[in-house]
Amino acid sequence: MIEVTSVERLAQHVGKTVCLRGWIYNSSSKGKLHFVQLRDGTGIVQCVVFKNNVPPELFEQLGHSGQETSLSLVGLVKADARAPGGFEIDVTQGEIHQSVQGYPITPKEHGIEYLLEQRHLWLRSKRSWAILRVRDAVITAIRSFFDERGFVCVDSPIFTPNACEGTSTLFEVPYFEQTAYLTQSGQLYAEAAAMAMGKVYTFGPTFRAEKSKTRRHLTEFWMIEPEVAYGTLDDIMVLAEELLAHVVAQVLLRRPEELAALERDVEKLKKIVAPFPRLSYDEAAAILAKHPESTFKYGDDFGAPDETILSNQFDRPVLVHRYPKEIKAFYMKRDPAQPDKCLCVDVLGSEGVGEIIGGSQREDDYEVLLGRIREHKLPEVAFQWYLDLRRYGSVPHAGFGLGLERTVAWICGVEHVREAIPFPRTIYRLTP
């Protein structure tokens, strides 16, 4: 019986005859010799088919089978320096499951519009394959990081009755006799869970109806939101940098081939070790004030170009903390040392990618929080359950949100977050 194996395990089978099942990634023919690049999901291997070594029908069929033909090939595994990847299969038998002609995505260039239209097929390309496998490693690393530190994963609801931070960017959906909204953030629910379990995190999809068309925006994206009871701003700043360092280290360890396929400069990733540089808003503002290209005005939030300027000052992500209260959310606690500032932090990824984390210590005083809700003209009734958390055993607590796609795009060195999610949802694209 011939053993079925996968491309990623070929090194263990050198000198043996195995069966591989997959698809033709590319092929070329030299008369009495076909080279088939076989893709099986775990990698790509070159299969060499000499006319005299295989049944004539198979040789003939392979000559007429294009990209993405599905097939099984049986052959001897050899180490060969001439083959991409270092191994190749000397084919002796095989079976074509479906012969394909005219697969729409060729190894040549395609425009982004066309590729997005064909996303269900584009997933098979080496680039998408590599990015999505990095995404998987990032997710696994995040879960193991929190698990090892005693965090409990809690799931926040996707249907919500109200906004966390205003209603303008919510997707509305009919909900029996009521209107529901798709969640923008699991934070408020994470706060409730933190009071129950101490250290928690949520990990789920979030939805924003922002009419943003930039390389940093999706309408549906995944967010990881840890929340720590008795945690302070300093605690979550340390947590954030340790998390990012852990994730990058795990990707370097587990996905070197994928990073190579993406032509990612791994030397830059190897520098991502804690601690990260920290800047107060005031310090960051001073840097921007001296920078000729910045249009920043003190008191404003940093624009995307400002974030790029700041992040380019360092070879690691930078933590920017204590922003003016006017530009931050109602639930953020003020800094007792400077009441015009919030105990909050944004983490800007390195290499100019911009914000990947936003977090804060939360306001834990009932009266102060109620005042904020009124100041921001938020529907008080809807926040009664949230205020309960300050009525019954309120404690200092803090947390942050990490944008998964922005993190994956940053680690992969890809420009646009739409490539960091299997099926991106953007303002003008709902399909496939």
Next chain:
RNA sequence: UCCCCGAUAGCUCAAUGGUAGAGCACCCGGCUGUUAACCGGGUUGUUGUAGGUUCGAGCCCUACUCGGGGAGCCA
């Protein structure tokens, strides 16, 4: 919501206001070491839509549609 850019063969693109083309894909043939193979031959068009200017529009003008990049806002 605002600003900028684009739409020509299945794909990526070219075409001074004057006969709509190339490469790839696909089909046929050749080649025992290709790396996006190569060589020879072949098929492929309502130039996004609707008007307008002109002897003549892919090209100039207007509107619209679809998409891309960015601003704001955010992860």
